[in-house]
Amino acid sequence: MTRPDLDRRGMSARLSDRDWASILDTCSEVVEIPARTLVSRRDEPLDRSLLLVEGLMSRHVPGPYRDRREMVALEVPGDFVDLHSFPTGRLDHDVSTVDDCRLAVFPHSALRKLVHIQPETGIALWSMTVTDSAIHRYWSFRVGALPAMGRMANFIAEMELRLRLAGLAHDGRFSLPLTQSDMGEACGMSAVHINRVLRDLREDGCCSIQSGWIEIHDLERLHRIGHFEPTFLLGEQDYIVGR
Amino acid sequence: MTRPDLDRRGMSARLSDRDWASILDTCSEVVEIPARTLVSRRDEPLDRSLLLVEGLMSRHVPGPYRDRREMVALEVPGDFVDLHSFPTGRLDHDVSTVDDCRLAVFPHSALRKLVHIQPETGIALWSMTVTDSAIHRYWSFRVGALPAMGRMANFIAEMELRLRLAGLAHDGRFSLPLTQSDMGEACGMSAVHINRVLRDLREDGCCSIQSGWIEIHDLERLHRIGHFEPTFLLGEQDYIVGR
DNA sequence: CGTATGCTTGAATCACGTCAACTGATGTGG
DNA sequence: CCACATCAGTTGACGTGATTCAAGCATACG
Numbered sequence: 001m002t003r004p005d006l007d008r009r010g011m012s013a014r015l016s017d018r019d020w021a022s023i024l025d026t027c028s029e030v031v032e033i034p035a036r037t038l039v040s041r042r043d044e045p046l047d048r049s050l051l052l053v054e055g056l057m058s059r060h061v062p063g064p065y066r067d068r069r070e071m072v073a074l075e076v077p078g079d080f081v082d083l084h085s086f087p088t089g090r091l092d093h094d095v096s097t098v099d100d101c102r103l104a105v106f107p108h109s110a111l112r113k114l115v116h117i118q119p120e121t122g123i124a125l126w127s128m129t130v131t132d133s134a135i136h137r138y139w140s141f142r143v144g145a146l147p148a149m150g151r152m153a154n155f156i157a158e159m160e161l162r163l164r165l166a167g168l169a170h171d172g173r174f175s176l177p178l179t180q181s182d183m184g185e186a187c188g189m190s191a192v193h194i195n196r197v198l199r200d201l202r203e204d205g206c207c208s209i210q211s212g213w214i215e216i217h218d219l220e221r222l223h224r225i226g227h228f229e230p231t232f233l234l235g236e237q238d239y240i241v242g243r
Numbered sequence: 244m245t246r247p248d249l250d251r252r253g254m255s256a257r258l259s260d261r262d263w264a265s266i267l268d269t270c271s272e273v274v275e276i277p278a279r280t281l282v283s284r285r286d287e288p289l290d291r292s293l294l295l296v297e298g299l300m301s302r303h304v305p306g307p308y309r310d311r312r313e314m315v316a317l318e319v320p321g322d323f324v325d326l327h328s329f330p331t332g333r334l335d336h337d338v339s340t341v342d343d344c345r346l347a348v349f350p351h352s353a354l355r356k357l358v359h360i361q362p363e364t365g366i367a368l369w370s371m372t373v374t375d376s377a378i379h380r381y382w383s384f385r386v387g388a389l390p391a392m393g394r395m396a397n398f399i400a401e402m403e404l405r406l407r408l409a410g411l412a413h414d415g416r417f418s419l420p421l422t423q424s425d426m427g428e429a430c431g432m433s434a435v436h437i438n439r440v441l442r443d444l445r446e447d448g449c450c451s452i453q454s455g456w457i458e459i460h461d462l463e464r465l466h467r468i469g470h471f472e473p474t475f476l477l478g479e480q481d482y483i484v485g486r
Numbered sequence: 487c488g489t490a491t492g493c494t495t496g497a498a499t500c501a502c503g504t505c506a507a508c509t510g511a512t513g514t515g516g
Numbered sequence: 517c518c519a520c521a522t523c524a525g526t527t528g529a530c531g532t533g534a535t536t537c538a539a540g541c542a543t544a545c546g
């Protein structure tokens with residue numbers, strides 16, 4: 001396959017020109033996957049990793065009861081979805097699409113070759129999985145230390161930041177095709193309570209959601225309620241203020 | 244410094260002889276740090292990573308209120324404490340000792356040299372940060388999807404497993420010098436409630452804690468209450484059943 | 487000794503979850 | 517084309533699990 005012509009956005013935008021070009025050379029194909037499809041199952045051996053080009057994906061662990069699962073990550077365009085399966089060849093959780101997705105496929109064998117030839121590019125890839133880890137820590141913090149309203153605000157603030165960095169949020173408006181149950185799984189609370197908190201945030205003049213679109217009216221207040229500090233994701237130098 | 248003579252236990256036991264030897268060659272010193280000491284502050288540039296040889300360490304993000312912080316990880320001997328700061332040169336959270344610790348220091352410059360010479364060793368190091376990430380996901384799951392008793396049981400089960408793999412738990416007995424407030428920060432609940440749940444677990448004949456020592460009386464039941472599945476940490480093949 | 491720190495327990499409160507009913511939108515098959 | 521099912525959202529009533537406040541103890545320490 002000739003090198004695909006993919007935008008370098010969001011997380012991948014941190015890669016240097018050289019790293020990005022070399023990585024793209026290892027891409028075997030670009031695939032499209034419909035919404036709500038299970039893409040990888042945990043404990044299955046994996047021999048490729050995916051870069052999300054378009055759409056939204058979730059990572060989750062099956063919960064204690066048949067219906068209850070916990071979302072542990074949400075991926076936006078520019079993210080490597082399961083690059084962490086490269087060093088170990090397996091995954092400890094499931095991966096699904098949320099809406100229709102376009103994905104670039106990178107065989108582990110090709111990545112391994114690349115890492116041997118250009119160890120510096122390997123470190124760049126490594127650092128993407130490290131950022132993924134920082135996001136996990138922030139999810140722990142959110143669910144463990146914040147009350148319902150703060151959790152919701154913090155979650156929305158994170159999505160706004162990441163989608164903005166991926167060029168997909170403008171003036172505090174962005175698409176987020178999650179159901180309230182999805183958000184419940186992500187924030188560790190019931191769908192019903194999500195609904196109420198969303199109403200409170202709307203009545204507070206903070207932000208509003210309708211049919212998968214979020215509009216933020218007061219970003220500063222949203223950050224305050226959610227104790228959101230954008231630097232968890234970025235070096236200070238990258239911190240982009242405001243909208 | 245000549246290569247220090249350190250045990251390869253727990254997480255580091257997964258490294259091959261060759262990787263382990265090469266990594267040890269990059270060790271600049273071994274230091275001792277007293278209990279309850281802040282070792283690294285978040286957002287500070289870091290030029291070295293640490294391997295925990297002896298003792299217990301915690302990683303936490305300062306919480307919304309002066310007193311409330313959230314613990315995002317707990318490190319046991321054999322763990323690399325902040326290897327994830329190598330690719331990026333910074334940390335998004337604080338690192339502290341819990342009790343007296345012995346730590347091996349690895350300058351990033353030396354690690355970088357090693358990764359260039361032996362990319363395969365780099366991938367081995369990478370995979371240790373990936374396992375760290377898997378633990379984060381499990382913490383998210385615990386706090387987000389389990390009720391108080393399940394959280395506590397799950398947490399204790401994880402500690403038992405990791406300490407056992409590090410050779411520090413025998414017959415379900417091990418030292419865990421955490422206060423109930425510490426456990427509260429780790430499990431996202433109040434210290435008072437930790438106390439009550441601990442009593443319930445004891446009365447259930449599950450496990451008991453006194454003065455920093457945990458004794459598990461019924462591991463299977465503990466796993467059931469905590470919905471604990473040891474495979475989150477390990478490949479199937481490594482799964483060590485029972486005590 | 488006295489003071490600090492961690493553990494323990496009770497009582498009051500409240501933030502959430504659960505259950506249930508109703509709505510509107512979308513889709514499907516007879 | 518309509519009857520019916522399904523699924524997301526919304527809201528109310530109710531119960532409960534967890535927090536908070538408070539007090540009492542034990543132990544370690546200067």
